[in-house]
Amino acid sequence: MTTQSTAEPRPQVQELDRVTIRFAGDSGDGMQLTGTQFTRTTAAFGNDIATLPDFPAEIRAPAGSLPGVSGFQISFSSNDIHTPGDAPDVLVAMNPAALRTNLADLPPGGALIVNADAFTANNLQKAGYAENPLSDGSLKDWNLFEIPISTLNARALDGLAMTSKQVDLTKNFFALGLMFWLYERSMEPTLRWIEEKFSSKPVIAEANARALKAGYAFGETTEIFHTHYRVKRASLPPGTYRNVTGNEATALGLVAAAQLAGRQMFLASYPITPASDILHQLSTYKHFGVKTFQAEDEIAAIGAAIGAAYGGSMGLTSTSGPGIALKTEAMGLAVMVELPLVVIDVQRAGPSTGMPTKVEQSDLLQLMHGRNGDAPIAIVAPATPAECFDYAIEAWRIALRYMTPVAYLSDGFLATGSEPWKVPSVADLPSIAVEGWTDRETFRPYRRDPETLARPWAVPGTPGLEHRIGGLEKADLSGNISYDPENHHRMTQLRHQKIANIANDIPDLQVYGPSRGDLLILGWGSTYGAIRSAVERLQAEGHAVAHAHLRHLNPFPRNTGEVLGAYRRVLMPEVNMGQLRLLIRARYLVDAVGLNKVRGKPYRIAEIEEAARLLLTEGAAQ
């Protein structure tokens, strides 16, 4: 069924491979909820999806103001997609401020759906419009749909015992219903959600359900939209899927790690955007033996995690960049006493307080080098929201096996963005269990495993192993205080070698594309999707371009140098000023070129594509 043309004209159905929608409104308009509901429905329908929430740090900036605009972008497709889309096909703007801050991203010809009721003189002034853009012709390049959403919604809710303010709060579901109709989505999942969420508030439940249905019916019955759209299910690999954000996947991975290691997990954390959700989620897993502790500050959080690790638990702390700065000294202690510890850094834009809700990858060097003394730690970084699950387990595998702190670098885009996750079978997950030391005859506090160089984990309560550790330099083997120069040199080398040896125990760097060629694009973290999409486009045109993405940042996979050497040029896009590039250039003496953007937003595919084309052209000219 592609068209239905009978005597009574019905909207046409057009099939699309991919659609990108952006919901934008005041932060009190419920745009994140609208986006999340659209995402759940779309994921459950079976499209591949990628999402990008974009919200202000202010809990409630003044209503109608430009800083108060909150947005949620979702891209969904019948194909495998990697990013939330460079530009929206449809922009839903709930007020003038949302229009003003988002219009530049909507390509000419794109569909622009606005809540016409919100374009009052007051709101126009707050958004800085001298003239009403709906009437001054400035929107003629776009496919504009002016819909009096507030009025229509209020009419649909007529008769309910609600204040007009309460009624107005449901208008986002009118917009959601309309989008469900426009893209042939079922209302059922959201109706179920409403029923559960407001089970104790029947009037509110009724209002939201009516708003949703009214929006849907509006699309169906009015003739404003001549077409509605169909995006078929994606052909994903077989399996059971769910939609996850990076923070959700991280929390699930951590619980899984605790189960796989067979130990109590102890998360000590201090609230900080955008990492707090990990604390929130883990605090609901007490029946999995996960203990959580909200500390008085960032330092206390890592201190408590180290204390728990000393006691034989899986001590863990989660934070963002400013918190890492505070935890630095304690991380050095963990290096010195060689206890397993995972430090989660959900990076945000810095320096200092920076832009708390915006993405950046600028804590890499802080975690790599930001401690006094030579204090190496292992670093892992997931590339996609779903991958956060695997790397939470991987971080723990390394921490336990090597008795070392491990930094786990997520970021604001991974943390709040989402994608379908093929749920693994528990039986397929690796065992990461390690034994504590109990043998008193052979015990030395700093005796090392010959392969991993890990020292024994001898926890209090073990009879006969009473010993003392601390931040002062240790004598090799005995762990007693030592100022011996040769000993310090040897211990520094051992700590270094222990981390370097992890390279023998991690997978090689995989290359997507030709194993030799003109250009390698090397990335890490949340730039994965944009890089992969850009590379796919260039490869489709016949360019010898490959993509490699580092998940282990310290140490690097053993074949990294070999991979880098197989291409004429290396391009490194990062959401920082070139931090990984500094490490790569220093380590491998490769003249990698940086693509560096710090605008608090993820890369668009086109930005990477353009930088790649430039290097390919330069190469061709040589």
Next chain:
Amino acid sequence: MTAETLPVLTRKDFVSDQEVRWCPGCGDYSILAQTQKTMPDFGVPREKIVFISGIGCSGRLPYYMATYGFHTIHGRAPTIATGLKAARPDLMVWVITGDGDALSIGGNHVIHAMRRNVDIRLIMFNNQIYGLTKGQASPTSEIGKKTKSTPQGTVDRPIVPLSVALTAEATFVARSVDTDTAHMQETLLAAGHHRGSAFVEVLQNCVIFNDDTFAPFTAKDVREDRMLVLRHGEPLVFGKERDKGIRLDGLRPVVVELGKEWSVADLLVHDETAADPTLAYILSRLTYPDFPVPVGVLRRVQAPTHDALIEAQMAEALAKRGPGDLGKLLLAGETWTVS
């Protein structure tokens, strides 16, 4: 293992093989000795005892105890102890700290460990000086104190450790003196047997950088007249002749002579178990030379410990939801199947 089968331990069992390296004559030796002496009394096996310290001269103490020990970083020992105790409620955890470690760099952590009623015994060596860094003013140094960092005298008013501990809701607050070994043992025993956050200030002499700073009231010949030994349920009597006492005039403590206008019946009676910490706070404010310096237990009250509350929530979650099933958790929420 029942109490009957526990091996009887002695002080020697708590002496480690490490050579003690404090300055000759340092008050820390006495604190270490009393600590080692009191350990057997708790009936806790050595492997279940952990000493955690911060940075400063006091920080070395765990190396000399034949228990588990962790010499951590400046000011953070209470955080490590909090995590350890929350993760391992079965352990007996001691925190060894000093005036700079506990009340300057680590002030925040002390307050929070106390208000949470973390089941730790925090022994703060107060010598009113930074010793390990060779003689700078500490947060308990008296105002006007001339040190290397304050050649014209410090302009910072001192903090009163006992007052801080009380307002931070510590459930056990006490003070002792390094030179009074019997009293120190008694105080450490009381702290060790307490369940909950115990704060013990030990007035400790630094022979090198602040020698005899407490001598005006701790010296043998004057101490009975210038110190007040607190005893639960007893009136606040002091003096060589037991002829002086403390009474309250409204909320104002007053030193009175007994036998003339006032008798013992007029004196404040010490109640360390009072739920309201006001009287304990008043005692914490008594300073020489206006008042005798109180030593002993100012406050000892029972309250649920931090670890017990955590365990109760763990048990509640387990009872309500059953043991967590990872497979089910991963598949929670909306899922769909691609075949």
